[in-house]
Amino acid sequence: MTTSGELVSPLDGIVLDRASPVPLYYQVAQYLERAIESGALSPGSRFENEIQLADRLGLSRPTMRRAMQHLVDKGLLVRRRGIGTRVVSPTVRRSLELTSLHDDLSRDGQRPGTKLLSLSEVPATAKVALALGLPAGAQVVEIVRLRSAMDQPIAKMTNHLPLGLIDLTATNLERQGLYEVIRSSGIRLHSATQVIGARVASAAEARLLGETRGAAVLTMQRTTYDDSGAVIEYGNHIYAASRYSFQLSLLAG
Amino acid sequence: MTTSGELVSPLDGIVLDRASPVPLYYQVAQYLERAIESGALSPGSRFENEIQLADRLGLSRPTMRRAMQHLVDKGLLVRRRGIGTRVVSPTVRRSLELTSLHDDLSRDGQRPGTKLLSLSEVPATAKVALALGLPAGAQVVEIVRLRSAMDQPIAKMTNHLPLGLIDLTATNLERQGLYEVIRSSGIRLHSATQVIGARVASAAEARLLGETRGAAVLTMQRTTYDDSGAVIEYGNHIYAASRYSFQLSLLAG
DNA sequence: CAGTGGTCTAGACCACACC
DNA sequence: GTGTGGTCTAGACCACTGT
Known part of the structure; x- marks a missing residue:
């Protein structure tokens, strides 16, 4: 010392x-x-x-x-x-020490967990097609997950990816987390943009997240790019605001 | 080309x-x-x-x-x-091109404006004292501002600073923005941490921001440090979620 | 003044990707 | 192989800070 x-x-x-x-x-x-x-x-x-x-x-x-x-x-x-x-x-x-492309949950003894609700191939909605740079109606991979901490639901996470980019299976998604799967398939991530907002939860969302009617939720949309500028993933997530907040740090420049 | x-x-x-x-x-x-x-x-x-x-x-x-x-x-x-x-x-x-320590509002033709609601010297609440690293009840500078875009209110911003660090006057706050005033007083900013959350607006907040009862607001607390590790400023802000969201970009690494 | 970091040079050798 | 960026060296001079 x-x-x-x-x-x-x-x-x-x-x-x-x-x-x-x-x-x-x-x-x-x-x-x-x-x-x-x-x-x-x-x-x-x-x-x-x-x-x-x-x-x-x-x-x-x-x-x-x-x-x-x-x-x-x-x-x-x-x-x-x-x-x-x-x-x-x-x-x-x-x-x-905070901040990353990933979740900030996995610190302390929060017992974080992720449950895969669905993994399927669906036609892209207009918004998803726009984000991924695909024609409307193109087939994309859709992942829906429920994130929890201390056995309480925290967030519903919905991701869409172009077909064929990555070999996604239920098993490796439950083991590794989406970003690790993407990296280990040899893709060089470059950057991501996020939009963070808030709104009142719908009845179904409130039920899923264990919130009361009229509760506020945090919303986050993220688009992730690789080195070549291609969109790798578009995510649309909602978080129970009573039990979750985003922490981030900035360096002055 | x-x-x-x-x-x-x-x-x-x-x-x-x-x-x-x-x-x-x-x-x-x-x-x-x-x-x-x-x-x-x-x-x-x-x-x-x-x-x-x-x-x-x-x-x-x-x-x-x-x-x-x-x-x-x-x-x-x-x-x-x-x-x-x-x-x-x-x-x-x-x-x-997004992201900075500052607001993201000043792009496009959004006609951003800031109105100083109050500038005063007050005893620190427990939370403010903790954030600034001062004893509870110490005198601090309090700034309350209303941020607007296109003549509609967007955010209520409350900042607390240690006494005597910076020469804050109503005139230079209305001209320059808080961070510019801080920089031009010779302080070297180092970093800041932010916590972004959401909740339902109180009746008074909804009225101030032009929102309906029960509307969601985004909340942001920020602590700003200088080179030596001293806290320069603690901010506690609420944003009308129906008209504002945070945009930020991240580089992988 | 002496001491610090900031910039710049002109080389060298190596690891990796593609042919 | 050939060509690329990645690392490393051993100097030099300058700008800023505090004595």
């Missing part, structure tokens, strides 16, 4: 493997990240300058800089010319 | 200014970004390799790489080893 503001040499225990396929800058970045998360480097502790750090490891300065820049981009380090490099405060760090 | 897949040399008109304080890699990145956004580089067009591009501009390869990496991080370019560099499709690009 170090005290705040102290000058530290944060790389004492590291062993670099120059034969590894993992890049050196990444080995260093991961080591630093673990040291920061574990609290071995306390908030506000100041690093030695990058040239000394590079020398200690027998690395060139650009390689050392790249490792540190990786952590700056992640929000874990702050660097200022003429001043030095410092670790951001743990409050901020915790707030940055 | 180029055709899809064509090999292009995307730097023909660029003039570099080596005397400028703007870094060379950034001048190149900005030129490329403008060329992409303007459509001069069409979707899927493939770049010359980075060594040739660097040579054309009299730059070293690392500098050219840095410019391109900047656009990869922004989601505008995709690079693959052994293949080359390509411009992402315009559909994906448009979807990436």
Whole structure:
């Protein structure tokens, strides 16, 4: 443990493997990240300058800089010319641990579960066809799932995918989650856009989610793209607002 | 205009200014970004390799790489080893133009407006004190604003800030927006965390936002941090869900 | 002034994709 | 093979901060 503001040499225990396929800058970045998360480097502790750090490891300065820049981009380090490099405060760090393309449910002891309600091939509605960039009425895969936490229903998730892109079966969907199935079929995800809104639940939705009549639900539509710009998946989801909210963090830029 | 897949040399008109304080890699990145956004580089067009591009501009390869990496991080370019560099499709690009720390309203012809309802010094409630890291009952600045679009109310925004951090006046708040005031007072923003939820509007909220009784509202709490980990601002906002939704884009990684 | 990070150069070798 | 991007080196000079 170090005290705040102290000058530290944060790389004492590291062993670099120059034969590894993992890049050196990444080995260093991961080591630093673990040291920061574990609290071995306390908030506000100041690093030695990058040239000394590079020398200690027998690395060139650009390689050392790249490792540190990786952590700056992640929000874990702050660097200022003429001043030095410092670790951001743990409050901020915790707030940055959220957010991803995936669900935020699987933290804590929430016992998350997903039940596959249906997996079928259906003609695309106008909205789905538009989102997937297909002609109206084209056949698409439809997945309907019920997400729960602590054995209570949380969300109804409906996804549509183009036919033939991915080999979806009930078994791998129940084991892996949709995004893992997509990735493991060799598709390179690029980006996604989400629209988050709210409305009052319909009677059927309220029943399914265990809410009372007139309750508010969060709605989310997501379109996911691959490297080539093709639409991989369109999702339309509703969440029980009394038991679920979206958490996300943003880095200033 | 180029055709899809064509090999292009995307730097023909660029003039570099080596005397400028703007870094060379950034001048190149900005030129490329403008060329992409303007459509001069069409979707899927493939770049010359980075060594040739660097040579054309009299730059070293690392500098050219840095410019391109900047656009990869922004989601505008995709690079693959052994293949080359390509411009992402315009559909994906448009979807990436959203998202920021700020409101998404100021696009299109939405005539956005903000009315300052109150600016005062109040004792912090328990929740506000916790968020700002102050003792309960400490004095804080409270701002309440009504956001509108096309002369219809959209959101009620309530912000609390520590005393003395920023010189807030009614005039500069109405001119500039809260975040601009914060930045121009020399504070380096680092990150923010948001929680987005939904609930049914209270009678008073429905009246203020022009909604009917029982309507759903979107809720958002945001905590904003500076470089040193101090809390700069805590916001608690409600949005008329029938006329507003959050749009955001995510890059895979 | 001395110390820090920010930028830039001119090479080298390697891993991967396609032919 | 050939061509691509990915990694790494060993220097250099500059801009900003605080003494």
